[in-house]
Amino acid sequence: MTRREKVAALRKRWWFTWQDTLVLAAALLLTAACTAVAFAIPQEQGDSFSVYFRDEKLLTASLAEDADYLFWVEGDTAHIAADAGEAHENYNRIRVRGGKVCVESADCPDKSCVWMGEKDSGEIFCLPHELRIEIEGGGLETDV
Numbered sequence: 001m002t003r004r005e006k007v008a009a010l011r012k013r014w015w016f017t018w019q020d021t022l023v024l025a026a027a028l029l030l031t032a033a034c035t036a037v038a039f040a041i042p043q044e045q046g047d048s049f050s051v052y053f054r055d056e057k058l059l060t061a062s063l064a065e066d067a068d069y070l071f072w073v074e075g076d077t078a079h080i081a082a083d084a085g086e087a088h089e090n091y092n093r094i095r096v097r098g099g100k101v102c103v104e105s106a107d108c109p110d111k112s113c114v115w116m117g118e119k120d121s122g123e124i125f126c127l128p129h130e131l132r133i134e135i136e137g138g139g140l141e142t143d144v
Contacts, residue, residue: 053078
Protein backbone atom coordinates (compact mmCIF):
# COMPACT_ATOMS: atom_id res chain seq x y z
CA MET A 1 0.00 0.00 0.00
CA THR A 2 1.44 3.32 -1.01
CA ARG A 3 1.51 6.45 1.06
CA ARG A 4 -1.35 8.03 -0.92
CA GLU A 5 -3.49 4.94 -0.45
CA LYS A 6 -2.88 5.05 3.32
CA VAL A 7 -3.87 8.73 3.50
CA ALA A 8 -6.98 8.06 1.40
CA ALA A 9 -7.96 5.15 3.66
CA LEU A 10 -7.56 7.33 6.77
CA ARG A 11 -9.71 10.07 5.26
CA LYS A 12 -12.51 7.61 4.52
CA ARG A 13 -12.42 6.16 8.05
CA TRP A 14 -15.15 7.22 10.52
CA TRP A 15 -14.00 8.20 14.00
CA PHE A 16 -17.31 7.29 15.61
CA THR A 17 -19.72 4.58 14.62
CA TRP A 18 -23.45 4.77 15.34
CA GLN A 19 -22.92 2.32 18.24
CA ASP A 20 -20.39 4.71 19.81
CA THR A 21 -22.93 7.51 19.53
CA LEU A 22 -25.59 5.37 21.25
CA VAL A 23 -23.26 4.52 24.13
CA LEU A 24 -22.32 8.18 24.58
CA ALA A 25 -25.98 9.28 24.52
CA ALA A 26 -26.92 6.60 27.08
CA ALA A 27 -24.08 7.69 29.39
CA LEU A 28 -25.16 11.34 29.16
CA LEU A 29 -28.79 10.46 29.89
CA LEU A 30 -27.79 8.33 32.88
CA THR A 31 -25.63 11.15 34.25
CA ALA A 32 -28.45 13.67 33.83
CA ALA A 33 -30.95 11.35 35.52
CA CYS A 34 -28.67 10.71 38.52
CA THR A 35 -28.00 14.43 38.92
CA ALA A 36 -31.73 15.25 38.77
CA VAL A 37 -32.52 12.62 41.41
CA ALA A 38 -29.74 13.85 43.71
CA PHE A 39 -31.06 17.42 43.64
CA ALA A 40 -34.73 16.39 43.85
CA ILE A 41 -34.37 14.53 47.16
CA PRO A 42 -35.14 17.04 49.92
CA GLN A 43 -32.72 17.28 52.82
CA GLU A 44 -34.12 17.50 56.32
CA GLN A 45 -33.44 20.64 58.26
CA GLY A 46 -30.96 20.35 61.13
CA ASP A 47 -31.73 21.57 64.64
CA SER A 48 -28.22 22.33 65.92
CA PHE A 49 -24.71 22.96 64.69
CA SER A 50 -21.19 22.33 65.91
CA VAL A 51 -18.06 24.34 65.24
CA TYR A 52 -14.81 22.38 64.81
CA PHE A 53 -11.18 23.46 64.61
CA ARG A 54 -8.88 20.69 63.34
CA ASP A 55 -11.60 18.14 64.19
CA GLU A 56 -11.80 19.38 67.79
CA LYS A 57 -15.32 20.44 68.76
CA LEU A 58 -15.35 23.98 70.15
CA LEU A 59 -19.05 24.76 70.33
CA THR A 60 -22.47 23.19 69.89
CA ALA A 61 -25.47 25.51 69.64
CA SER A 62 -29.10 25.45 68.56
CA LEU A 63 -30.28 26.76 65.21
CA ALA A 64 -33.55 27.84 66.85
CA GLU A 65 -31.88 30.72 68.72
CA ASP A 66 -30.59 33.70 66.75
CA ALA A 67 -27.00 34.49 67.73
CA ASP A 68 -23.65 35.79 66.50
CA TYR A 69 -20.31 34.15 67.25
CA LEU A 70 -16.74 35.18 66.62
CA PHE A 71 -14.21 32.44 65.81
CA TRP A 72 -10.53 33.37 65.68
CA VAL A 73 -7.18 31.62 65.60
CA GLU A 74 -4.11 32.74 67.56
CA GLY A 75 -1.08 30.63 66.75
CA ASP A 76 -2.21 27.01 67.11
CA THR A 77 -5.15 27.83 69.37
CA ALA A 78 -8.70 28.58 68.26
CA HIS A 79 -11.23 30.56 70.24
CA ILE A 80 -14.96 31.10 69.87
CA ALA A 81 -17.15 33.51 71.80
CA ALA A 82 -20.36 35.44 71.52
CA ASP A 83 -19.64 38.19 69.03
CA ALA A 84 -18.87 41.37 70.94
CA GLY A 85 -17.53 43.17 67.89
CA GLU A 86 -13.90 42.74 68.97
CA ALA A 87 -11.29 42.98 66.24
CA HIS A 88 -9.10 39.90 65.76
CA GLU A 89 -6.89 38.58 63.01
CA ASN A 90 -7.69 35.20 61.42
CA TYR A 91 -11.38 35.45 62.23
CA ASN A 92 -14.76 34.20 61.01
CA ARG A 93 -18.05 35.80 62.08
CA ILE A 94 -20.72 33.10 62.37
CA ARG A 95 -24.36 34.21 62.21
CA VAL A 96 -27.45 32.17 63.13
CA ARG A 97 -30.78 33.56 61.91
CA GLY A 98 -34.11 31.90 61.14
CA GLY A 99 -32.87 28.33 61.62
CA LYS A 100 -29.89 28.78 59.29
CA VAL A 101 -26.19 29.32 59.95
CA CYS A 102 -23.64 31.12 57.80
CA VAL A 103 -20.20 32.69 57.91
CA GLU A 104 -21.10 36.36 57.64
CA SER A 105 -17.56 37.66 57.17
CA ALA A 106 -13.99 36.40 57.36
CA ASP A 107 -10.48 37.65 56.71
CA CYS A 108 -9.34 34.53 54.88
CA PRO A 109 -7.95 35.17 51.37
CA ASP A 110 -10.52 33.25 49.30
CA LYS A 111 -13.70 33.84 51.37
CA SER A 112 -15.22 30.59 50.08
CA CYS A 113 -16.81 30.07 53.51
CA VAL A 114 -18.70 33.35 53.11
CA TRP A 115 -19.81 32.43 49.59
CA MET A 116 -21.32 29.14 50.83
CA GLY A 117 -24.24 31.19 52.16
CA GLU A 118 -26.86 30.29 54.74
CA LYS A 119 -27.38 26.59 55.38
CA ASP A 120 -29.78 24.49 57.41
CA SER A 121 -28.16 21.16 56.47
CA GLY A 122 -24.71 19.98 55.48
CA GLU A 123 -21.39 21.64 56.31
CA ILE A 124 -19.51 24.90 55.87
CA PHE A 125 -15.71 24.91 55.56
CA CYS A 126 -13.00 27.55 55.88
CA LEU A 127 -9.80 25.81 54.85
CA PRO A 128 -7.33 28.65 55.62
CA HIS A 129 -8.60 28.84 59.24
CA GLU A 130 -9.23 25.06 59.49
CA LEU A 131 -12.83 25.76 60.54
CA ARG A 132 -15.72 23.37 59.93
CA ILE A 133 -19.35 24.04 60.83
CA GLU A 134 -21.42 20.85 60.82
CA ILE A 135 -25.20 21.04 60.99
CA GLU A 136 -26.63 18.18 63.01
CA GLY A 137 -29.97 16.68 63.95
CA GLY A 138 -33.26 16.73 62.14
CA GLY A 139 -32.94 13.11 61.05
CA LEU A 140 -29.63 13.65 59.29
CA GLU A 141 -27.32 10.65 59.38
CA THR A 142 -23.66 10.67 58.49
CA ASP A 143 -20.92 8.08 58.44
CA VAL A 144 -18.31 9.30 60.88
